[in-house]
Amino acid sequence: MYHSIAWRLQISYGLLLIAAFVGLGITSYHLERSSQLSSIDTGLQMRGTRVTGALYRMRLPLTVPKGAELDLPRHDALFTPPDEFPFYYRIWNNEQEILLRSNTGPDEIPFPQVGEKTPDDGLVRNRNDFRERIYRTPRGFIAMVGRNASTEFATIRSQTAKLAGAGLIILIAGLLLSHYLAKRTLKPIADISDAAKRIADGALDERIETQGNQSELGQLGEVLNNTFDELEGAYRRQEQFTADASHELRTPVTVILTEIQSAPPLSRSPDEYEECLKVCEESAISMQRLLQQLATLAQFDSGKVELNSQTLNLKELAEATIEQFRPVASDSGITVTSQLANESCQGDPDRLSQVLTNFLMNAVAYNQDGGTISVSVERENKDVLLKVSDTGIGIEDEDLPHLFERFYRADKSRFGSDENSGLGLAICKEIAEAHGGQITVESELEKGSTFILRIPC
Numbered sequence: 001m002y003h004s005i006a007w008r009l010q011i012s013y014g015l016l017l018i019a020a021f022v023g024l025g026i027t028s029y030h031l032e033r034s035s036q037l038s039s040i041d042t043g044l045q046m047r048g049t050r051v052t053g054a055l056y057r058m059r060l061p062l063t064v065p066k067g068a069e070l071d072l073p074r075h076d077a078l079f080t081p082p083d084e085f086p087f088y089y090r091i092w093n094n095e096q097e098i099l100l101r102s103n104t105g106p107d108e109i110p111f112p113q114v115g116e117k118t119p120d121d122g123l124v125r126n127r128n129d130f131r132e133r134i135y136r137t138p139r140g141f142i143a144m145v146g147r148n149a150s151t152e153f154a155t156i157r158s159q160t161a162k163l164a165g166a167g168l169i170i171l172i173a174g175l176l177l178s179h180y181l182a183k184r185t186l187k188p189i190a191d192i193s194d195a196a197k198r199i200a201d202g203a204l205d206e207r208i209e210t211q212g213n214q215s216e217l218g219q220l221g222e223v224l225n226n227t228f229d230e231l232e233g234a235y236r237r238q239e240q241f242t243a244d245a246s247h248e249l250r251t252p253v254t255v256i257l258t259e260i261q262s263a264p265p266l267s268r269s270p271d272e273y274e275e276c277l278k279v280c281e282e283s284a285i286s287m288q289r290l291l292q293q294l295a296t297l298a299q300f301d302s303g304k305v306e307l308n309s310q311t312l313n314l315k316e317l318a319e320a321t322i323e324q325f326r327p328v329a330s331d332s333g334i335t336v337t338s339q340l341a342n343e344s345c346q347g348d349p350d351r352l353s354q355v356l357t358n359f360l361m362n363a364v365a366y367n368q369d370g371g372t373i374s375v376s377v378e379r380e381n382k383d384v385l386l387k388v389s390d391t392g393i394g395i396e397d398e399d400l401p402h403l404f405e406r407f408y409r410a411d412k413s414r415f416g417s418d419e420n421s422g423l424g425l426a427i428c429k430e431i432a433e434a435h436g437g438q439i440t441v442e443s444e445l446e447k448g449s450t451f452i453l454r455i456p457c
């Protein structure tokens with residue numbers, strides 16, 4: 001608990017408050033005290049001057065023996081009671097005996113022990129309820145002028161008590177307020193950690209409540225929410241990807257198992273064996289293709305793909321790929337035409353050929369019987385475009401944004417077929433982006449589609 005920011009803030013606030021109140025308290029105590037005592041001190045000073053002046057005028061002998069008869073003024077000669085009450089004075093000789101005293105003041109006043117030197121205007125002291133000013137005259141007499149200051153001292157004490165009480169109340173109120181403020185200020189942090197904890201516990205759609213909070217912490221909450229969105233999206237895609245991949249692998253594995261388990265091995269004829277092995281081989285090839293595609297995507301995901309980049313002539317690359325592909329097209333009764341500009345760019349020939357092959361394979365797979373495929377290489381400003389158009393089934397508008405997602409198939413009728421895994425275009429997109437380019441699609445249902453690879457030169 002004591003490591004929490006709220007508590008540290010609280011303690012800092014508390015210490016600051018205490019320091020402020022102690023400072024204020026000491027200052028106001030001194031101000032109050034000096035205002036209460038200043039009129040007493042002025043009176044004492046006035047009377048002290050009168051008493052010491054009178055002592056000089058009395059021409060007392062240097063030492064006054066005990067009990068000596070001196071021609072001294074009356075006790076109240078220096079002050080005139082009762083007006084002077086509550087002031088009093090005492091004068092001691094060198095023998096510490098009282099020589100003169102007013103008939104006011106306390107009965108017993110101990111001899112003031114003062115040093116050899118006292119200031120000319122006397123030494124001030126507080127004794128019980130009395131405030132006294134003590135003078136040492138040049139002949140060694142000690143004169144004291146005092147006054148009962150019990151009322152003033154009581155006022156100072158009560159003011160100090162009031163001040164301390166008020167200070168304590170304000171301190172407690174301040175601490176409570178600062179506790180509330182610290183809690184309130186740090187609530188967004190508590191919300192953030194609660195939300196993060198819930199997300200860590202598996203509630204991936206949990207978010208931090210940031211509505212109406214424009215503070216830095218509110219902004220931090222927004223940033224974290226966006227990060228959580230990204231992470232959740234990535235996690236969901238990964239989840240979907242794993243589910244799709246295992247689903248895709250399940251089909252060929254099931255085929256192989258079924259073939260092997262369906263009939264007792266010895267009861268099959270050689271032709272049936274051959275057929276069984278053929279089916280198993282096709283399934284194995286399908287699995288191999290899928291695993292290769294998954295491995296390629298994993299390489300792109302981890303950023304481990306290194307392009308064998310070189311200057312290449314796209315016309316030559318397209319011609320070579322089309323030639324390899326022509327038998328596949330003619331098997332399906334599809335004509336391939338081309339219009340190839342003599343354009344060059346930097347790129348990985350194998351990867352770019354893979355993209356073109358994928359376009360061509362799809363153009364055959366989704367074409368009409370006896371359809372055509374036209375391939376072109378052309379330049380547009382600083383880009384080279386490689387286009388493959390077909391006269392096939394076309395693609396619905398709602399499918400277009402998803403074509404490059406992994407395992408997405410627009411044509412659901414082919415779902416589960418060995419050839420079409422729905423990964424081809426996702427890989428093409430990765431290759432295009434690795435070249436700093438992109439792929440776009442234009443399509444019209446029942447009329448055909450055009451896939452365009454755009455590479456910057």
Ligand code: ADP
Nearest residue numbers: 362363366409410411420421422423424425449
């Ligand atoms: P697949 O292996 O299923 O062809 P792709 O990633 O290459 O996977 O393509 C994704 C989906 O896009 C295909 O399943 C298909 O529905 C659609 N598609 C791709 N090319 C074409 C095309 N030329 N004409 C119509 N649909 C196409």
